[in-house]
Amino acid sequence: MNKKWELTKEAYDRAYAPYSNFKVGALLVMKDGKFIPGCNVENASYGLTNCAERTALFSSIALGYHKDDIVELLIMSNSKVPAAPCGACRQVILELMPLDATVYMRNLEGVERSIKVIDLLPLSFTKDDLSDE
Ligand code: THU
Numbered sequence: 001m002n003k004k005w006e007l008t009k010e011a012y013d014r015a016y017a018p019y020s021n022f023k024v025g026a027l028l029v030m031k032d033g034k035f036i037p038g039c040n041v042e043n044a045s046y047g048l049t050n051c052a053e054r055t056a057l058f059s060s061i062a063l064g065y066h067k068d069d070i071v072e073l074l075i076m077s078n079s080k081v082p083a084a085p086c087g088a089c090r091q092v093i094l095e096l097m098p099l100d101a102t103v104y105m106r107n108l109e110g111v112e113r114s115i116k117v118i119d120l121l122p123l124s125f126t127k128d129d130l131s132d133e
Contacts, residue, residue, distance in 0.1 A: 004029060005106060008076045011037035015052065018042060024083065025076040026052035028060055031069050036060050053089040057096045067096055073103045082107045090121040 001009065004027060012025025019042045026038035038056025042049045050058075053075060060070065073093065077083035082105035085093060093103065099118040106112045 001110075004035070004074055005076070007035050007037060008074045008106070009108075011039045011052065011056075012076045012078075015039035016041045019044075019046060019049075023078065024052035026056040027074040028056045029071040029074070030060075030065060031071055036063065036065075051086060051089050053085050054092050057092055061096070067098050070097050070101060072101055073097065075103065075105045076107070077105070078108050080107065080111075082111055082113055084115070085120065087121075091124065093117055094121050094124050095126065 008025045008027040010025070011027060012023050014037075015023035015025060017023050017040055022040075024040045028036040028038075030036065036056050036059050038052045038054070038059060040049065040052045041055060053073065056073070075083065075085065084105055085103065094117060097103075097117045099116070101117050102114050103117060103120065104112060104114045
């Protein structure tokens with residue numbers, strides 16, 4: 001495993017998923033060479049769960065980064081077909097990542113697939129829809 005996936009696996013291992021037992025790790029690769037990890041964090045009030053992808057993206061904002069600072073997003077899960085971001089995460093990814101960036105998904109066996117941010121959410125609702133013009 002290369003360094004990026006090793007860091008994603010470390011985030012995966014830190015997931016707090018006592019209810020679903022489905023761990024997810026995420027890693028944002030930044031243009032300045034830094035990496036921002038995320039993992040899913042569940043709660044006894046199930047709906048409060050935060051997915052790995054949103055944990056990483058919200059951290060990037062808290063650290064002062066903007067969408068143009070992001071190169072790519074890596075996601076690791078242990079499903080047979082590497083899990084893709086959920087609908088809520090797609091909405092957030094679309095707003096906070098460059099449209100031409102790539103999202104890579106992998107499982108623990110190394111099966112990988114990828115998709116461009118622009119293709120994640122067709123006919124999406126964006127801040128342009130909030131304009132009154
Ligand atoms: N999960 C993620 O972290 N990312 C996704 O895109 C899909 C789902 C988490 C949420 C929950 O903790 C567990 O996986 C099962 O849904």
